Amino acid sequence: MHGNRNGSLRRWAVFVAITAALGLLVWLGWSVLRHRDLLPDVTSVTSDSSVTVGLVGAPSSLDIRTDADTAVEQALLGNVYETLVARQQDNTLSPGLAERWEVSEDGLTYTFTIRDGVRFSNGDALDASDVVWSLQQIVQHAYQGADDLTRLSEVSNPDGSTVVVTLSRPDPRLLRSLAGRAGIVYDAEADIDYGRQAVGSGPFTVGDFRTGVSIGLRRNDAYWGDQAATATITLRYYADEDDMVTALHDGDATMAVALSASTAQTLSEDPTLNVAAGQSLSKTVLAFNNDADSILSDSRMRQALRYLVDNETLANTQPGAAEALGGPIGPLDPGYEDLTGLFPHDVDQGAALASYFGTGYYNNGLRLVVQERHQDLAEAIETQIEQGGVPVTVQVLDEADYRTTIDARQFDMTIMTVTGDDTADAYADPSSFSHYTDAVAQEQYDAATSAANEADYISGMAAFARTVSQDAASDWLYSCNSYVAAKPRLTGYPTNMVESWLPLSGVTLG
Known part of the structure; x- marks a missing residue:
C-alpha cells in the first residue's frame, strides 16, 4: 500500500512537472510572438x-x-566617437565612457568615474587624462560643443579613472551636453588629419x-x-x-x-x-510676430488664434506629424508635459477674444507668410482661423524671398520646423525670432537653467513651458516623425x- 502510494505520488509529480513545462513553453511562445521582449539581446x-x-x-x-x-x-x-555620457533612443541619459558620476549638493562639482580597460581604435589607452585634455581642447579652441561648457571653471583628474569638473555656477544641463559633442573624448596622443581620419573609442x-x-x-x-x-x-x-x-x-x-x-x-x-516611423526632436510651429507694432503683441489675439487652430486635426492629417503639441517642449525633451488642454479647439471662444479688436485691426487680413513646402498646412490653418471671423492672407514665397520678408518682419504668422534639445530657449530670449518677452517666463527659465539638480531643472522647465504656452507666445502645432525604410x-x-x-x-x- 505504502509503495503504491509513493509510486502514485511520483507519477503525479512527473505529470505536474510536464504540464508546467509545457505551459511555460506555450506562454513563452505566445509572449515572443506578441512582444518579442523575452528573446535574449x-x-x-x-x-x-x-x-x-x-x-x-x-x-x-x-x-x-x-x-x-x-x-x-x-x-x-x-x-x-564616444562621449562621457550616453543617451538612449528615448533621449534619456545613461552611462557612457563614464560608468558613473556624482553631483555635489550645490550642483557645482561633478565627479566622473571613467571605465577601466577602454582603448582608442589605434590601441592607445583611454583614461581620465584624455577626458581632461578633450574638455580643455574644446573650450580653448572653441570646438563644436564649447557653447555648452561656458560654466566650466576647472577640470582635473586626481587619478587615472577619476575626472572632477567644477562649475562657476550650477548647470543642470551639463550631463546632457556631455552626451553630445561637448562630451567627446579624443586621444591626446593621436596625430592625425581630423578632416579625413578619426581615432575614437x-x-x-x-x-x-x-x-x-x-x-x-x-x-x-x-x-x-x-x-x-x-x-x-x-x-x-x-x-x-x-x-x-x-x-x-x-x-x-x-x-x-x-x-x-x-x-x-x-x-x-x-x-x-519595411518602413518604420520614429520620434523626432523636430516640432512644427505656427510662430507669431510679437513685435510692438504687430497685432499679435497682444496676448488676447494670440490666444484667440490658439483656440481657432485645431492642432489635433492638423496632427492627424498632416504628413509627418506625430502628435499634437501644446507648448514649446516636445515628447522627447526634458520637462515635457502635455499642454494641449490649455487651448482646446473652440471656435466660439476664439471668435469672442478676436472680436475685441474689431475688423479695422486686420486691414487685408493677418499675414501668414510661408515657404512652398508649407503651403498646404498654411491653407488648412487659414480655413480654421477664418471660421472665427479673422481674415487671413496666405503668402507663399520661395526660400530667398521668404527670408527677405521674414528678416524685414513683414509678417504676422509663419510656419517653421525647429529641431534640437533646446528649442524652448527661444522664448526666454527677447532677441530671438519671435521677439517674445515676458518677465515671469524669463525668471522661470533662469531659475530652471541654474538649478542645482536635474529634478529641479525638469520641474522648472515644465513651469516655464506652461507660462509661455498660457501666454500663447506661439502655437506649437505638432511634433514630427522620422522615417526609415529597410x-x-x-x-x-x-x-x-x-x-x-x-x-x-x-x-x-x-
Missing part, C-alpha cells in the same frame, strides 16, 4: 555581413571638432572616406563593449531622395534614413520594404532622432 551576435545606409547630405569632412554640419555628427557620434572605425560620396565604417574588433553586429557599414550619400530610393529598390542600399513623410508613405506600400532582413536599426543621431552597432542583416 542579439546585438552582441556578430556577422561578416555588409550593410549600405542611404542618406542625403554628405559631410564635407570628418572633423567633428570644427564642422558644424549635422551630417558629420550623425555619421560619427556613437559609432566612431567606439564600436566602429573609419575605413575610408570619399568626400561627398561615402564613409566606410568597419567593426572595431578591440571595442570595450558589445561588438558591432555587422562587419562593415557604408554610409552612402545621394544627391537627392529620389536617387536614394532608386538605390534602395535596386539593392544598392539596404536602408534609407530620414525620409520625407511623402516618400515614406509611398514606400510603405512596397511589400519588399530591407526586411535588416534588424537592429534606430528609428528615433535619426536626422542627427544614428547609432549603428546593433544593425544586422539576417
Whole structure:
C-alpha cells in the first residue's frame, strides 16, 4: 500500500512537472510572438555581413571638432566617437565612457568615474587624462560643443579613472551636453588629419572616406563593449531622395534614413520594404510676430488664434506629424508635459477674444507668410482661423524671398520646423525670432537653467513651458516623425532622432 502510494505520488509529480513545462513553453511562445521582449539581446551576435545606409547630405569632412554640419555628427557620434555620457533612443541619459558620476549638493562639482580597460581604435589607452585634455581642447579652441561648457571653471583628474569638473555656477544641463559633442573624448596622443581620419573609442572605425560620396565604417574588433553586429557599414550619400530610393529598390542600399513623410508613405506600400516611423526632436510651429507694432503683441489675439487652430486635426492629417503639441517642449525633451488642454479647439471662444479688436485691426487680413513646402498646412490653418471671423492672407514665397520678408518682419504668422534639445530657449530670449518677452517666463527659465539638480531643472522647465504656452507666445502645432525604410532582413536599426543621431552597432542583416 505504502509503495503504491509513493509510486502514485511520483507519477503525479512527473505529470505536474510536464504540464508546467509545457505551459511555460506555450506562454513563452505566445509572449515572443506578441512582444518579442523575452528573446535574449542579439546585438552582441556578430556577422561578416555588409550593410549600405542611404542618406542625403554628405559631410564635407570628418572633423567633428570644427564642422558644424549635422551630417558629420550623425555619421560619427556613437559609432566612431564616444562621449562621457550616453543617451538612449528615448533621449534619456545613461552611462557612457563614464560608468558613473556624482553631483555635489550645490550642483557645482561633478565627479566622473571613467571605465577601466577602454582603448582608442589605434590601441592607445583611454583614461581620465584624455577626458581632461578633450574638455580643455574644446573650450580653448572653441570646438563644436564649447557653447555648452561656458560654466566650466576647472577640470582635473586626481587619478587615472577619476575626472572632477567644477562649475562657476550650477548647470543642470551639463550631463546632457556631455552626451553630445561637448562630451567627446579624443586621444591626446593621436596625430592625425581630423578632416579625413578619426581615432575614437567606439564600436566602429573609419575605413575610408570619399568626400561627398561615402564613409566606410568597419567593426572595431578591440571595442570595450558589445561588438558591432555587422562587419562593415557604408554610409552612402545621394544627391537627392529620389536617387536614394532608386538605390534602395535596386539593392544598392539596404536602408534609407530620414525620409520625407511623402516618400515614406509611398514606400510603405512596397511589400519588399519595411518602413518604420520614429520620434523626432523636430516640432512644427505656427510662430507669431510679437513685435510692438504687430497685432499679435497682444496676448488676447494670440490666444484667440490658439483656440481657432485645431492642432489635433492638423496632427492627424498632416504628413509627418506625430502628435499634437501644446507648448514649446516636445515628447522627447526634458520637462515635457502635455499642454494641449490649455487651448482646446473652440471656435466660439476664439471668435469672442478676436472680436475685441474689431475688423479695422486686420486691414487685408493677418499675414501668414510661408515657404512652398508649407503651403498646404498654411491653407488648412487659414480655413480654421477664418471660421472665427479673422481674415487671413496666405503668402507663399520661395526660400530667398521668404527670408527677405521674414528678416524685414513683414509678417504676422509663419510656419517653421525647429529641431534640437533646446528649442524652448527661444522664448526666454527677447532677441530671438519671435521677439517674445515676458518677465515671469524669463525668471522661470533662469531659475530652471541654474538649478542645482536635474529634478529641479525638469520641474522648472515644465513651469516655464506652461507660462509661455498660457501666454500663447506661439502655437506649437505638432511634433514630427522620422522615417526609415529597410530591407526586411535588416534588424537592429534606430528609428528615433535619426536626422542627427544614428547609432549603428546593433544593425544586422539576417
